[in-house]
Amino acid sequence: MEYEFPDDLKYIKTHEWARIEGDMATIGITDYAQHQLGDIVYVELPEIGRTIEKESIAGEIESVKAVGEILMPLSGEIVENNTILTEKPESVNSSPYKTGWMLKIKISNSSEINELLSVEDYKKIVEDEEK
Amino acid sequence: MDFVPHDDKTITEMLKVIGINNLEELFQDIPKDLIINRLNLPLGLSEPDVLKNVKKLSQKNRVYSNSFLGAGYYFHYIPSLVDFVISRTEFYTSYTPYQAEASQGYLQAMYEYQSIISRLTQMDVANASMYDGSTALAEAAIMATLITRKNRLLLLEGIHPEYSEVVKTYCWGQGINLKIIAENKLIDELNQDIAAVLFQSPNFFGDIEDVLMLAKKVKEKAPNCLLIQCMTDPTCLGVLKPPGETNVDIFVAEGQSFGISPSFGGPGLGIFAAKKKYLRKMPGRLVGKTKEINGEREGFLLTLQAREQHIRREKASSNICSNQALCSLSALIYLISLGKTGLREIASQNFQKANYVKNKLTEIPGYEILNKKPTYNEFIVKCPDVDALTHECKQLDLLPPLRLSKYFPNLKNIALVCVTEMNSRESIEKFINAAKNVLHNKKEGKK
Numbered sequence: 001m002e003y004e005f006p007d008d009l010k011y012i013k014t015h016e017w018a019r020i021e022g023d024m025a026t027i028g029i030t031d032y033a034q035h036q037l038g039d040i041v042y043v044e045l046p047e048i049g050r051t052i053e054k055e056s057i058a059g060e061i062e063s064v065k066a067v068g069e070i071l072m073p074l075s076g077e078i079v080e081n082n083t084i085l086t087e088k089p090e091s092v093n094s095s096p097y098k099t100g101w102m103l104k105i106k107i108s109n110s111s112e113i114n115e116l117l118s119v120e121d122y123k124k125i126v127e128d129e130e131k
Numbered sequence: 132m133d134f135v136p137h138d139d140k141t142i143t144e145m146l147k148v149i150g151i152n153n154l155e156e157l158f159q160d161i162p163k164d165l166i167i168n169r170l171n172l173p174l175g176l177s178e179p180d181v182l183k184n185v186k187k188l189s190q191k192n193r194v195y196s197n198s199f200l201g202a203g204y205y206f207h208y209i210p211s212l213v214d215f216v217i218s219r220t221e222f223y224t225s226y227t228p229y230q231a232e233a234s235q236g237y238l239q240a241m242y243e244y245q246s247i248i249s250r251l252t253q254m255d256v257a258n259a260s261m262y263d264g265s266t267a268l269a270e271a272a273i274m275a276t277l278i279t280r281k282n283r284l285l286l287l288e289g290i291h292p293e294y295s296e297v298v299k300t301y302c303w304g305q306g307i308n309l310k311i312i313a314e315n316k317l318i319d320e321l322n323q324d325i326a327a328v329l330f331q332s333p334n335f336f337g338d339i340e341d342v343l344m345l346a347k348k349v350k351e352k353a354p355n356c357l358l359i360q361c362m363t364d365p366t367c368l369g370v371l372k373p374p375g376e377t378n379v380d381i382f383v384a385e386g387q388s389f390g391i392s393p394s395f396g397g398p399g400l401g402i403f404a405a406k407k408k409y410l411r412k413m414p415g416r417l418v419g420k421t422k423e424i425n426g427e428r429e430g431f432l433l434t435l436q437a438r439e440q441h442i443r444r445e446k447a448s449s450n451i452c453s454n455q456a457l458c459s460l461s462a463l464i465y466l467i468s469l470g471k472t473g474l475r476e477i478a479s480q481n482f483q484k485a486n487y488v489k490n491k492l493t494e495i496p497g498y499e500i501l502n503k504k505p506t507y508n509e510f511i512v513k514c515p516d517v518d519a520l521t522h523e524c525k526q527l528d529l530l531p532p533l534r535l536s537k538y539f540p541n542l543k544n545i546a547l548v549c550v551t552e553m554n555s556r557e558s559i560e561k562f563i564n565a566a567k568n569v570l571h572n573k574k575e576g577k578k
Contacts (some may be wrong), residue, residue: 042411067446
């Protein structure tokens with residue numbers, strides 16, 4: 001199976017991605033993750049202003065067959081969440097890296113960035129899971 | 132295959148087919164010390180003898196001509212239509228149907244039930260029902276902790292003591308803290324860490340709370356704190372303001388009053404309704420109406436079970452995957468039978484009759500009504516001798532009111548009296564006489 005994993009993003013092994021721009025990061029789930037979940041029917045996102053620790057639960061994704069959690073790749077304060085997903089949760093399936101983004105955060109600990117996975121490392125994890 | 136008891140000939144034939152000589156051989160794998168050769172039971176009886184015995188036993192039940200007992204389960208008239216409809220074999224199954232077994236007819240009945248509860252309570256959404264009032268309250272409490280991500284609850288005194296116990300049990304397993312407080316301590320106890328305030332109105336003692344005022348107090352001090360109302364006799368919704376109009380976030384009630392016989396305290400019906408924004412956190416299941424993709428035909432289906440184990444696996448936060456289908460059907464048929472005006476009539480009769488009894492009791496020396504707030508069909512009265520009143524009631528063929536000391540040992544000589552539309556004028560007069568007789572007998576020095 002071929003998945004799309006953009007080079008300019010950072011990843012974590014629970015299949016979330018982060019696009020880092022200065023002290024801000026945009027967060028979503030990967031193409032592989034949306035494939036695994038199947039048709040997404042509901043996305044629950046945290047309220048703006050909340051600070052959530054790295055690897056803690058930020059929200060939930062419900063598909064027709066399962067419920068998954070959105071984990072924070074980095075600690076930070078929620079500054080924006082993608083309101084399009086309330087009406088069109090299927091955007092996560094059709095465009096996981098663009099219209100299907102989930103959160104924007106203000107990074108609270110920039111040293112955590114070094115712990116994120118590169119696209120090559122993440123691809124290896126997906127390959128292992130696919131085996 | 133018919134069930135036919137085996138005779139010796141059949142047994143021998145069957146043993147021969149499987150190649151053994153006797154029954155003992157068939158059970159040879161069971162360890163010797165576990166085999167019971169003779170049960171210490173009397174010989175079997177013929178069917179007529181069994182019937183005779185059971186009838187004799189049933190005569191030990193005392194059936195009173197009328198009741199003044201409420202406290203959670205209520206005697207209301209059940210229209211004949213209720214039993215007629217629920218006895219139909221399409222509905223009357225031994226077990227609640229799950230998705231696979233739920234017929235369109237049953238799904239539609241659940242859908243109509245949800246709609247009627249939503250309309251009656253003026254709450255946005257109602258689920259397909261829970262086990263009973265107390266477990267519905269416990270589920271509402273847990274739901275509030277999931278919504279707010281806080282794990283402290285305040286319960287106002289006046290919640291049915293058995294309901295509080297059930298909430299405590301559910302919370303104990305989940306590490307949720309709760310505190311039972313008097314209403315006048317609410318402001319002191321409220322803060323940003325509280326997930327919800329739980330209260331009952333009309334409460335266990337009969338008081339009708341000023342819910343709007345309560346909601347205002349809670350939301351001013353702790354804007355994110357949820358307000359959860361429970362109710363034990365929802366017939367009062369025929370006259371009282373519905374929870375949807377008093378800023379209640381989650382509403383639960385025991386639905387037994389809606390066409391379900393009190394029996395010996397069950398089965399009940401858990402009514403569960405909430406504001407729309409909490410839809411996804413609701414326990415239980417929701418039936419929805421849909422249309423064919425290519426066509427106009429409508430159908431019903433289980434739409435949402437957002438918290439249950441078959442959807443969420445190990446992340447399930449509630450474990451009621453079914454509902455009280457037959458009892459919710461009773462409630463539906465009951466409410467349809469009465470209609471809007473009928474329920475209002477029932478409610479005003481309950482209110483008027485109970486308040487009549489209340490006034491009559493105050494005229495008898497030694498009796499004092501303890502409620503400071505308005506009441507619906509229950510109230511508490513201080514008696515000269517509550518045990519003597521109980522005795523007198525029984526003498527007059529009346530099921531006596533609850534003695535509060537059953538739940539609150541310190542509250543001596545207080546009765547929780549319930550009067551419904553089922554109490555005839557005659558029974559009310561008898562009850563007033565019972566109350567008077569207590570005094571009379573006291574003077575005469577007998578008990």
